[in-house]
Amino acid sequence: MRIRKAGALAAAVLALSLAATACGSDDDGGDGGGGNGGSGGGGAEELRIGIKFDQPGLGLQEPGGGYSGFDVDVATFIAGEMGVEPENIEWVEAPSPDRESMLQRGDVDFIVASYSISTERQDLVSFAGPYFLAHQDLLVRTDQEVSEDAINDMTLCSVTGSTSAQNVVDSIAPDADLQEYNTYSECLPAVQNGTLDALTTDDSILAGYAAQDQYEGQFKLAGFSLSDEYYGVGVAKDDEALVEEINTALQTMIDEGAWEEAVEANFGPANYEYEQPPTIGDFSFLEEE
Template identity: 65%
Template sequence: MKIRKASALAAAVLALSLTATACGSDDDSGDNGAGSGGGGEEAQTLTIGIKFDQPGLGLKTEDGTFTGFDVDVATYVAKELGVDAENIEFKESPSPERENMLSRGDVDFIVATYSITDERKEKVSFAGPYFLAHQDLLIRADDSVGSVEEINDLTLCSVSGSTSAQNMKENLAPDADLSEFNTYSECLSGLESGVVDALTTDDAILAGYAAQEQYAGKFKLAGLSLSDENYGIGIPKGDTELQADINAALEKMVEDGSWEQFVEKNFGPSGYEYEPAPEITETS
């Protein structure tokens, strides 16, 4: 587990300081011992990947703070790993870059609406899942989509590298005109301006956008449950120790009521009907 501690340089400085104290005269051994040396190990830190542009899940606000269900889950897990909230560095993790960020060591783990798939598990490992979502469409309030067959006639937008985009192209609507961008915010602009007919991704993400004050009354979910998306916490490939520690934290989060609290806090205002906490399946 790559929880960062004091640097080698800091440790060396501390060792020299202790040596110097030990070699001093008896007069130096009074109240000026270890308690006044200012030494000791630095606080543990974690770098956690999240989304910066998903209201209700992972959002960086104008004042630089972070809000959302994934942020709350990440903060809870970090606390169980011994890292306080003030010692977390949140790093933006776009969908196409998540596997690369983990393999390069840019982050310790990722909590970013990261659906567990067999393809992804060839490159990274997961803990969890901690949430079950379903793929849907976000459409303009005066539009409607009544069936999967109708999607083939639409101009769609999704994020490159997402399971939603892949599912549309390969399974659900191969004849639809699908544009892929780096963020869902770009898709949302296209939906608002009429350039695209629908934004497709998980219903939890769509509910967060629809609930934003500036979009009140403009958009709605189509109400199509197109897939099951089990959100997991992405970790470096094969790190079973970290996987076990995070799974234990997730289990505690559900048992002590924190999971329900986080869901109500972040999704309750939108009226989103969420699924119960899923069973943890990623154990090896």
């Protein structure tokens, strides 16, 4: 796949209209994607981009068929820098356990799905970025009082194949009762009714759930920084040309202020205290693993 480079004017227009265009096409196909099969004007190339469909604030499939969230905004900006219009993006659901295999099979061109960079994953895929720094935390009911010392005695929920689940087993709370589900949204009812004590994953994901209207006042973040999670854009292993192209787009997004606008638009309602953007192309944090 060859993708033509967008001009400076197109990038500027996309940055200004990011919030309006990030939802993508409402004309959804039956295969789980939201693209229009590349029928946009001018013969523009299309992209298949993996995102989460069930993470409010990051990647969410709306009831009307559109898509919203910070990762959606980041992916849309990257696509624009590559000369691909929002209507020529096909959104593909990328569950945590399937992300590596999706890239290896070529199911998607790249993945922007709260995808934490790790040395183990780098053996299987390559990463552009990092473009966001999150920290693992707990989402609990608002009437709960929790402490870090008590995590080992809790019943926790996380997602199969996620860095968060592995962190619990390896270091955070190896004695905790960890229940692994396919998606984070499946954990919420059990936490809500007290069957599980807490949902654990990145604070960015938890903030998105806590900010949802249907959960208003029911959940809170415990306020623990249990790990550093650097989000990257996943691409096929050793596709260095695509990594470089995405890194250039991410730096432009930061420099033009579109990155901060997207963070505020998606996480602002949860009063989430986010970190400043990490340095694009700097993977020195992996040396601490």
